Amino acid sequence: MVHFKMACYMVIGLIMLAAGCAPSAAKKTDTAASDSAGSTPKASTSPSPGEGKRDTARESTTDRSSLGQLQEGKSSETTGPLKDILYDYDSHSLRADAREILRANADWLKGNQAARVEIEGHCDERGTNEYNLALGAKRAQAAKDFLATLGIGADRLSTISYGEEIPVCKEASETCWQRNRRARFVVLPGRPAS
Amino acid sequence: MRKLSCCFFCLLFLVGAVNAAQISLEVVGQGMPKYPIAISPLKNTGAAADPGRISTGIADSIVYDLDLSGWFRVLDRAAYIEDPQKSGDTLGGFDFKDWSTIGAVGLVKGRFAVQGDDLTVELRLFDVAQSKELIGKRYVAKARDFRRIAHKFADEIINQFTGTPGVFNTRIAYVSTSGGRFKEIHIAHLDGTERFQVTNNRTINLFPSWTSDGKSVIYTSYKDRSPGLYHFELFTGKEVKWSSANGRYIGGQASPDGQYVVATLEIAGNSNLYLLDANGKAIRQLTSDPGIEVSPAWSPDGRQIVYVSDRGGSPKLYILDIAGGKSRRLSYSGSYNTAPAWSPKGDRIAYTGRVGRRFAIFTISPDGGNARQLTSESYDSEDPAWAPDGRFIAFASNRVGRYHLYVMQAGGENQRRLTGSGGDDTKPSWSPRLD
Numbered sequence: 001m002v003h004f005k006m007a008c009y010m011v012i013g014l015i016m017l018a019a020g021c022a023p024s025a026a027k028k029t030d031t032a033a034s035d036s037a038g039s040t041p042k043a044s045t046s047p048s049p050g051e052g053k054r055d056t057a058r059e060s061t062t063d064r065s066s067l068g069q070l071q072e073g074k075s076s077e078t079t080g081p082l083k084d085i086l087y088d089y090d091s092h093s094l095r096a097d098a099r100e101i102l103r104a105n106a107d108w109l110k111g112n113q114a115a116r117v118e119i120e121g122h123c124d125e126r127g128t129n130e131y132n133l134a135l136g137a138k139r140a141q142a143a144k145d146f147l148a149t150l151g152i153g154a155d156r157l158s159t160i161s162y163g164e165e166i167p168v169c170k171e172a173s174e175t176c177w178q179r180n181r182r183a184r185f186v187v188l189p190g191r192p193a194s
Numbered sequence: 195m196r197k198l199s200c201c202f203f204c205l206l207f208l209v210g211a212v213n214a215a216q217i218s219l220e221v222v223g224q225g226m227p228k229y230p231i232a233i234s235p236l237k238n239t240g241a242a243a244d245p246g247r248i249s250t251g252i253a254d255s256i257v258y259d260l261d262l263s264g265w266f267r268v269l270d271r272a273a274y275i276e277d278p279q280k281s282g283d284t285l286g287g288f289d290f291k292d293w294s295t296i297g298a299v300g301l302v303k304g305r306f307a308v309q310g311d312d313l314t315v316e317l318r319l320f321d322v323a324q325s326k327e328l329i330g331k332r333y334v335a336k337a338r339d340f341r342r343i344a345h346k347f348a349d350e351i352i353n354q355f356t357g358t359p360g361v362f363n364t365r366i367a368y369v370s371t372s373g374g375r376f377k378e379i380h381i382a383h384l385d386g387t388e389r390f391q392v393t394n395n396r397t398i399n400l401f402p403s404w405t406s407d408g409k410s411v412i413y414t415s416y417k418d419r420s421p422g423l424y425h426f427e428l429f430t431g432k433e434v435k436w437s438s439a440n441g442r443y444i445g446g447q448a449s450p451d452g453q454y455v456v457a458t459l460e461i462a463g464n465s466n467l468y469l470l471d472a473n474g475k476a477i478r479q480l481t482s483d484p485g486i487e488v489s490p491a492w493s494p495d496g497r498q499i500v501y502v503s504d505r506g507g508s509p510k511l512y513i514l515d516i517a518g519g520k521s522r523r524l525s526y527s528g529s530y531n532t533a534p535a536w537s538p539k540g541d542r543i544a545y546t547g548r549v550g551r552r553f554a555i556f557t558i559s560p561d562g563g564n565a566r567q568l569t570s571e572s573y574d575s576e577d578p579a580w581a582p583d584g585r586f587i588a589f590a591s592n593r594v595g596r597y598h599l600y601v602m603q604a605g606g607e608n609q610r611r612l613t614g615s616g617g618d619d620t621k622p623s624w625s626p627r628l629d
Binding site for chain 1: 465
């Protein structure tokens with residue numbers, strides 16, 4: 001009977017809820033402000049002591065990575081000694097112009113033996129974020145593999161994909177899309193030789 | 195503390211009994227004309243005044259939910275004749291003629307009383323033509339949780355008319371820029387209320403995915419500088435990073451039975467699907483193609499996974515049988531198909547497909563037949579997520595400029611924009627029914 005079943009579910013539900021609920025020590029919750037006209041507290045943007053450690057990202061003052069630049073509110077346009085290479089749509093193949101730049105980047109790396117580089121793979125905004133994250137990884141790896149064939153030690157090269165997440169421009173144009181389909185070479189802050 | 199207060203969600207106790215006979219199914223539904231219903235503000239029967247505006251707040255939430263379903267035409271409150279604070283809310287206490295004259299076929303009335311922090315509510319659904327009560331429910335909760343009562347009753351109304359409960363006692367997890375430059379994970383009701391921010395780490399956070407018990411969210415975050423998979427328990431605030439020694443996880447989806455997670459692991463540029471246990475420990479590799487394998491989604495029976503692979507040249511959908519390990523191609527039309535999501539009813543798979551220069555939401559049968567385009571290619575619509583009843587799809591679209599979240603019926607009807615976080619809102623994930 002519907003009524004009996006419902007009563008059973010109610011009782012079971014109540015028992016489960018009572019069992020599963022941890023008593024809430026404090027009334028305050030870290031909720032963001034709600035649209036409703038009323039009583040929901042505003043979120044505190046600074047993490048409370050002990051909680052902040054768990055949720056803040058590691059930030060570095062010399063972090064030239066696209067993520068570091070994003071956190072500092074700066075553009076991630078490449079300004080360093082190593083130039084970006086560009087890719088065709090939905091591709092991780094290295095074009096002739098890309099290989100030229102990679103040879104130049106390899107030359108610089110050979111002249112700066114202590115330098116380590118993080119190769120970032122990026123995509124334009126079209127398509128889904130997951131697919132673009134994977135495609136960015138392929139682009140970064142393709143650049144790394146080519147540099148390795150030019151004699152750069154793989155231990156000096158790390159890769160990371162940002163997919164479509166940190167573009168250098170946002171217009172829906174072929175020009176902007178091409179600028180975003182790139183691999184970027186970020187010289188990592190130096191470390192003492194171990 | 196960055197966690198949901200347990201009381202915020204769980205102190206809802208269902209007391210009352212179901213009254214009267216169930217009327218016939220299919221009164222509302224696909225192809226039916228919208229059912230005209232009036233939702234009266236509730237009568238305050240307590241001693242306290244109503245500064246929390248619960249009388250209209252509960253009514254407004256029910257209105258929102260029924261309107262969003264697309265099956266009801268909610269009559270404008272401005273046309274209501276009676277004063278809900280003066281008339282009764284039970285049979286014999288009010289005049290059905292006040293409602294039939296304005297065209298109501300269904301009617302919701304109720305009462306509430308607040309004492310301190312506590313709220314008691316009674317809600318009733320009436321059939322106006324037959325002057326009958328169809329549902330009567332009594333709820334007890336904290337006063338600030340009054341909207342939860344409204345959502346539960348809206349789900350009861352939908353159950354009454356369709357035989358399946360509604361999906362309004364649920365939450366959407368999604369990614370929002372909130373107008374800024376970072377992407378954080380938010381959770382809210384469909385109407386934008388009860389918003390909770392899961393992440394606040396000033397980086398890029400992506401791909402939220404509910405666990406099947408509705409207690410945790412899995413997502414991908416750059417907060418450790420390179421992408422990692424995180425499991426966040428809403429009520430305890432506990433967050434665990436799931437790492438692989440060999441590579442980086444991009445996106446995870448919890449299985450319907452809560453036992454497993456399927457995740458994409460990227461190793462040296464190659465992305466493949468891996469099966470993890472519920473604690474993030476890798477069990478085995480599921481695909482081993484040198485191309486890109488990404489975006490997995492479980493079948494409701496947990497036996498198959500639909501995913502995206504570019505092994506054929508461009509991204510297409512494939513279905514993996516987990517036990518046998520074999521994959522078959524699902525999509526043969528369209529040059530770029532991605533972001534699949536399998537309906538909890540099992541009958542359709544939704545995905546994002548490229549049409550010309552734009553992306554649209556499609557559904558297709560799991561055997562590959564009957565592909566249907568649900569959104570227009572005049573703009574982009576992406577990231578479909580099914581409601582737990584398999585009758586609605588949430589998605590993101592830039593049709594009015596920025597990306598906002600939308601909900602539509604499974605056949606593409608009644609596309610409605612949801613209230614968001616102010617900025618670009620994307621990648622919705624629809625929670626199970628709560629409580």
